[in-house]
Amino acid sequence: NAGVTQTPKFRILKIGQSMTLQCAQDMNHNYMYWYRQDPGMGLKLIYYSVGAGITDKGEVPNGYNVSRSTTEDFPLRLELAAPSQTSVYFCAISDGWGKNIQYFGAGTRLSVL
Amino acid sequence: QKEVEQNSGPLSVPEGAIASLNCTYSDRGSQSFFWYRQYSGKSPELIMSIYSNGDKEDGRFTAQLNKASQYVSLLIRDSQPSDSATYLCAARLGAGNMLTFGGGTRLMVKP
Numbered sequence A: 001n002a003g004v005t006q007t008p009k010f011r012i013l014k015i016g017q018s019m020t021l022q023c024a025q026d027m028n029h030n031y032m033y034w035y036r037q038d039p040g041m042g043l044k045l046i047y048y049s050v051g052a053g054i055t056d057k058g059e060v061p062n063g064y065n066v067s068r069s070t071t072e073d074f075p076l077r078l079e080l081a082a083p084s085q086t087s088v089y090f091c092a093i094s095d096g097w098g099k100n101i102q103y104f105g106a107g108t109r110l111s112v113l
Numbered sequence B: 001q002k003e004v005e006q007n008s009g010p011l012s013v014p015e016g017a018i019a020s021l022n023c024t025y026s027d028r029g030s031q032s033f034f035w036y037r038q039y040s041g042k043s044p045e046l047i048m049s050i051y052s053n054g055d056k057e058d059g060r061f062t063a064q065l066n067k068a069s070q071y072v073s074l075l076i077r078d079s080q081p082s083d084s085a086t087y088l089c090a091a092r093l094g095a096g097n098m099l100t101f102g103g104g105t106r107l108m109v110k111p
Helices: none
Strands: A003-008 A009-014 A018-024 A031-037 A043-051 A054-057 A065-067 A076-078 A087-094 A108-112 B010-013 B021-025 B030-038 B045-051 B054-058 B061-066 B069-074 B086-095 B099-101 B105-110
Touching: A003 B021, A018 A031, A018 A087, A018 A108, A043 A065, A043 B099, B010 B021, B021 B030, B021 B086, B021 B105, B030 B061, B030 B069, B045 B054, B045 B061, B045 B069, B069 B086
Parallel strands: A009 A108, B010 B105
Antiparallel strands: A003 A018, A018 A076, A031 A043, A031 A087, A043 A054, A065 A076, A087 A108, B021 B069, B030 B045, B030 B086, B054 B061, B061 B069, B086 B099, B086 B105
């Protein structure tokens, strides 16, 4: 998956629990993104980052937080998990110039029960 | 609200036929368009990108863009059962970095 590693692959949370989804890249790309994909739906952007120390909200940021302290890592934090956050989460990277193609990690499948 | 629309399908075609997947977008400022293939349970993988009006061919795949009609399509020639997947259309506004995705079209190629 184009140098993008997501952990864990699967996770079951109870309502109200918190967790961090990890995303690491070895491509030295500046841009990183978090998407969620609900069953049978397209991808919705949660947060993105254009470089270390810089993050911004996407289309569906409520209930999530991010940080970007290094170029390599872009963790996504879920606080007080809710059933509505049951989804598959994808991290993506792009180099931020030229065609700026986005490449995706393998995803994290999260269930909140 | 910027939208990218796709028919969810499933689109069923026989092996060897041409599969035609369509996508419309609402924002006239969109400049770049991408087709991703997503197998069940897997992540999206890029198969085509197109930036200017007309056709772009890559092997069995042809992407078509008509900015006046705000329409993008993907043609798959000589469809194979291994092409069975969900195809996601995405649009990027101007020189920005954000992609807006459609809901995807599920393609089924029957032997």
